[in-house]
Amino acid sequence: MTHKRRKLLYRLISIAVALTVLFAVGASSIAQDDTAEEPATEAVAEETVTEDAAAADAVVAEASEVENLQIALDTTWVLLTAFLVFFMQAGFAILEAGFIRHTGVVNALLENFMDAGLTGLAFWAVGYGIAFGASSGGLFGTSNFFLSEAITFVDGQVVYGGDGLSIFTLFFFQFAFAATASTIATGGMAERTDFIGDIIYSLIAGAIIYPVVVHWVWGGGWL
Incomplete structure (x- = not known):
């Protein structure tokens, strides 16, 4: 094998090794990004569920307050009329x-x-x-x-x-x-x-x- 061929072979091997390393690093980075995105997506979903639950609780609490107010007003009116009748x-x-x-x-x-x-x-x-x-x-x-x-x-x-x-x-x-x-x-x-x-x-x-x-x-x- 001549000196030129040997030198060319070394260059090809070096390029192949470099490409292999770059590919491995790139794949690792993509995997890490996907892994990082999954928890972020889960966190957003959990936050959405929490907000929906809080909104539902607020609606229920407001409806309960309105119902309690209605009962209080009805009770006051009925007692007032009862006093007048008595x-x-x-x-x-x-x-x-x-x-x-x-x-x-x-x-x-x-x-x-x-x-x-x-x-x-x-x-x-x-x-x-x-x-x-x-x-x-x-x-x-x-x-x-x-x-x-x-x-x-x-x-x-x-x-x-x-x-x-x-x-x-x-x-x-x-x-x-x-x-x-x-x-x-x-x-x-x-x-x-x-x-x-x-x-x-x-x-x-x-x-x-x-x-x-x-x-x-x-x-x-x-x-």
Whole structure:
């Protein structure tokens, strides 16, 4: 082999080695770039998922705040109307006192006072359950006596029963009407029945008469 051929061979070998080294370095760099891009892509995807979850949580929280505000406003309005209705007790007491003789005014006022209390007691024990309990053939309710469903405990937490308005709020609202309905009739009973008769009527009105009609119309009854 001549000197020129040997020199040319060395050059070719050197070029081949150089190309091999360059190829290896280039492939390594590309692999590193791909490896670096994958975590970056995963990080972007995780960040997007986190942002979507945060946005969903914000929407749920805002909806919950709106619902709580609506319930608070409804409760305030219902209680206000119940207070106004309950003031009718005083009006009917004064009206009844004007219908009778002076000697029976004190007894009539006492009857009106007892009428509201006894009607409320009967409506709490039996009446509310008949009015808004589980319907039996659309005639009367058969559950929630003594407001047994007004408060429940879930995982040690107090949960107030009711759909939107609590049962306590609805009870007070309906009690105001029950007491008024009972008092209207006692105006016609003034000086015609004794004190015991008025008490018996108040208990029956709060436990049966008013609740049955309420169930028929507003409690899921046949009307």
